[in-house]
Amino acid sequence: MLAINLVVTALMSVSKGESDLNKLASTYQNIEQWQKRVETVRHGILQSAQLWPMPEKTPLRSRIHSRRTHNGYIVENIAFESLPGFFVTGNLYRPLEVINRSPIILCPHGHFEGGRFREDMQQRCATFARMGAVAFSYDMVGWEESNQLNHGDEPVLTLQLWNSIRAIDFLVSLQDTDSKHIAVTGASGGGTQAFLLAAVDDRITLSIPVVMVSSDFYGGCNCESGLPIHRSDGHTTNNADIAAMVAPNPQLLISCGDDWTKNTPTHEYPYIRNVYQLFDAEDKVENLHLSEEGHSYGYQKRLGAYRFLNKYFDLSLESVSNPDGSVNETPNIIESREAMAAFNQENQQPENTPQGKADIIDILRRAQKL
Ligand SMILES: [Zn+2]
Numbered sequence: 369m370l371a372i373n374l375v376v377t378a379l380m381s382v383s384k385g386e387s388d389l390n391k392l393a394s395t396y397q398n399i400e401q402w403q404k405r406v407e408t409v410r411h412g413i414l415q416s417a418q419l420w421p422m423p424e425k426t427p428l429r430s431r432i433h434s435r436r437t438h439n440g441y442i443v444e445n446i447a448f449e450s451l452p453g454f455f456v457t458g459n460l461y462r463p464l465e466v467i468n469r470s471p472i473i474l475c476p477h478g479h480f481e482g483g484r485f486r487e488d489m490q491q492r493c494a495t496f497a498r499m500g501a502v503a504f505s506y507d508m509v510g511w512e513e514s515n516q517l518n519h520g521d522e523p524v525l526t527l528q529l530w531n532s533i534r535a536i537d538f539l540v541s542l543q544d545t546d547s548k549h550i551a552v553t554g555a556s557g558g559g560t561q562a563f564l565l566a567a568v569d570d571r572i573t574l575s576i577p578v579v580m581v582s583s584d585f586y587g588g589c590n591c592e593s594g595l596p597i598h599r600s601d602g603h604t605t606n607n608a609d610i611a612a613m614v615a616p617n618p619q620l621l622i623s624c625g626d627d628w629t630k631n632t633p634t635h636e637y638p639y640i641r642n643v644y645q646l647f648d649a650e651d652k653v654e655n656l657h658l659s660e661e662g663h664s665y666g667y668q669k670r671l672g673a674y675r676f677l678n679k680y681f682d683l684s685l686e687s688v689s690n691p692d693g694s695v696n697e698t699p700n701i702i703e704s705r706e707a708m709a710a711f712n713q714e715n716q717q718p719e720n721t722p723q724g725k726a727d728i729i730d731i732l733r734r735a736q737k738l
Pocket of ligand 1: 479519557589590591592
């Protein structure tokens with residue numbers, strides 16, 4: 369019911385989103401004005417997200433264990449500390465054979481039940497690895513094994529964005545990863561994580577936000593709009609504008625007919641393409657609109673992502689393709705939560721791990737020297 373209400377609310381305010389985009393578009397006419405604006409908005413987002421000053425990047429102290437070898441790929445279970453004592457938990461999917469360094473793909477999961485353990489998450493990460501990439505799926509703050517804060521706590525946006533920034537640090541620190549080719553893709557709340565990360569961290573060179581880039585609706589969760597990242601005294605933006613900030617890096621917007629991205633082909637995509645046009649790079653941004661589909665990261669959307677990533681990164685789409693051009697996901701092994709756990713009997717979370725909003729904010733502020 370909540371999802372239906374959100375869709376209705378979003379559709380009723382279509383004209384407002386459109387007029388917001390028109391207003392934003394009138395604030396820049398050339399590449400210099402746009403780039404100046406990007407700096408202002410980036411700073412505004414980081415400040416509003418309470419990530420300014422940026423926290424110190426403390427040692428990750430990563431734990432990697434339980435390596436499994438499947439059909440053409442490897443899965444491992446991961447925990448690292450994005451702040452001293454604050455854990456990011458997830459799974460690393462690697463190709464079985466690495467010829468050169470592997471491109472990196474960050475995969476946040478969004479507000480779908482089951483989080484990183486869901487079948488569709490495992491399908492996309494396993495397929496990315498079979499194509500030759502290193503994919504990382506990681507819990508949202510307060511979901512599944514991330515148990516030190518509640519997802520509804522106010523600092524969730526801050527910590528979730530910081531965890532993504534530190535996930536890049538973790539991934540580029542690995543042997544055999546290619547720090548020049550780093551993508552992020554997620555659906556719904558994972559789409560928000562994708563375009564926010566890409567906007568504030570220029571190590572991301574390709575982004576695929578799925579069913580979330582809307583000028584009308586920012587997501588109803590504290591992790592998406594619980595802090596005033598869209599407006600402060602110094603900046604005004606919206607999610608389509610934030611997605612445009614990565615121009616001219618390759619970007620694929622995946623939208624559908626049954627949620628707040630139903631107008632992407634006529635509203636958000638043209639706005640973003642106009643920004644790419646300033647760079648003479650309108651061919652680098654694409655919109656895959658699936659009018660018959662709903663709010664998910666289902667097979668057709670994954671297929672779009674596989675093809676787009678293959679186009680720009682040195683991957684092997686043919687090695688996972690059927691003769692008719694579809695992608696064969698049947699070699700992927702869908703694992704249990706137990707098999708994928710970052711913390712288990714042999715690899716336990718330390719007993720003195722800080723818990724709760726007050727303790728975690730204290731750790732963050734100390735890392736910010738505040
Ligand atoms: Zn959330």
